[in-house]
Amino acid sequence: MTAPLTIALDAMGGDHAPGIVVDGAEIARERFPHVKFVFFGDETRIKPLLARIPALQVVSQIEHADQVVSSAAKPSQAVRAGRRSSMRLAIDAVSSGRAGVVVSAGNTGALMAMAKLVLKTLPGIDRPAIASFFPTQRGETVMLDLGANVECDTDNLVQFALMGAVFARTALGLLQPTVGLLNIGSEEMKGHEEIRTAAARLRETSLPLRFHGFIEGDDIAAGTVDVVVTDGFTGNVALKTAEGTAKLYTEFLRRAFRSSVMARFGYLFARGAFRKLKIRTDPRRYNGAMLLGLRGVCVKSHGGTDALGFANAVSVAVDLVANGFNEKIKEEMHLLDGSGIPEAGAMAV
């Protein structure tokens, strides 16, 4: 019998904490009855919320934290001054082995900085990256980095490609995922120096991934590759541009259905199908980004999400642990040594 998984929750992170964290945990508990929770945060606020849900209360503990990392805090400031914050104590719980994974909807930069300091990066990884799934024409695609690293050098991008490939194999069950580098053209001479050098190195790789080459922005949603690699600035802009475009399209659709009596009538017949479409494109469904490259599993929920979205982030965390993600990524990182990637020396353990 395997020990039950304990999940450390930053109960104070996000716009609607701690309410959505407690309610999200309850939805997750229904999905995974054997999971246990530790809520880190203001005990006087969490306790009454938990008391409403006896089934959740039974599998939960509260660890009081009197500090909260604000959404406006600089990462360095949060690391320095937030040692007794709910976020920090939740990460500490993974470091000490008390919890198997941490989930937070708090300040992304602070979470990344604290997780890096406490959990440390894996051998061969200079900087962790934020990865998440995107819906595409062909299923789902992993994209990274989504905002942890504003500027990335060639080593970072090559490491992201490897981490993304392991993530795709573990979470999507793909044997040899295809990896593309996001650029503004597919020709070899296009784009930044860093990208061109990273592409040259990935073309030579003997690692278990297929390097597709450069892809462009429209290839993300087309599902041209299983893993999209880019720097954190571009990835964050692309992620949010896609979200904004989806919202715009939904609004245009809503207006179209209201534009005539006939259209309203048509909606009555088609609404079942549209409800399915709405579920399929629901951003909460894709909530739960993984902080890749750390010696511990850390999942970031969108700050503005609701209970269902937070529960989905918890589900991502459970899946990753159940599939032994971090063990797999550790194994793979050893391959970097003899990967045949030119100039890989700097990345060796």
Add this chain to the structure above:
Amino acid sequence: MTAPLTIALDAMGGDHAPGIVVDGAEIARERFPHVKFVFFGDETRIKPLLARIPALQVVSQIEHADQVVSSAAKPSQAVRAGRRSSMRLAIDAVSSGRAGVVVSAGNTGALMAMAKLVLKTLPGIDRPAIASFFPTQRGETVMLDLGANVECDTDNLVQFALMGAVFARTALGLLQPTVGLLNIGSEEMKGHEEIRTAAARLRETSLPLRFHGFIEGDDIAAGTVDVVVTDGFTGNVALKTAEGTAKLYTEFLRRAFRSSVMARFGYLFARGAFRKLKIRTDPRRYNGAMLLGLRGVCVKSHGGTDALGFANAVSVAVDLVANGFNEKIKEEMHLLDGSGIPEAGAMAV
């Protein structure tokens, strides 16, 4: 009586040239009966295409060019070796005053490099930028740079903000457009050094624009600002990510309507409204990007477009000339001298 506008067309540019260039010109001629065309390219191929359309033939001339700039050509190579290309001769026609504007669906980098060499940049502008319209929740927004400059410094970004504001005033009729800098967070400390410095300078500006501050990817489609300013790498990725997301959503919608008999039935009632939605979100509607910052009007059409899309690019060109865009931008650029923008010395004429 004003002299009729003559449009120089790169008849060999784009995936489906010269067919769509000739057919696109005919659609444009129906919209603007007083416009004249000069087709630059392979006479033996253009002549029979024109001969099919007598009304167009009457207002058109052909100037033979025996070179074509390939879509894979490097800009520097195109500039050096393409002096007798259809693209170059079409640009030369604007430089000599024979044409009022040039439209090309050819290689973007080559077009930008040739236009910069032949037409020269406006006083105060270091580098031209590519600008286009985006549909948003609130109407239309101008975004630049969409791919001319992979890396941009602070001066470039400040100049883009000014050019974009003039473009929005001229083309959208806004008195004092709002301008936002694309970033990965709205806080002052977020993003690259170049963006932060550009923001600090734009906050001090006395020019006729309202600087909104930083915006994020989802603000583009939300229509938060009238002008979105970013470097050419990020802008190109955002543009194509939005296009890809719109395509994905359309595909999901198509599948939803086919998912049940009820949904198919609903479609029959709503199809009128959906046809309108399709027209509204048709990417051809937004075809025609402007090369801003040159001493001549140069419009870039999407390389893969059809005749209707090419006609829309020609319409953008006609509108810009009719509204005296280049005269206005020249006037405004003089404001840079006494703009009160700190460190603006480097940008003075």
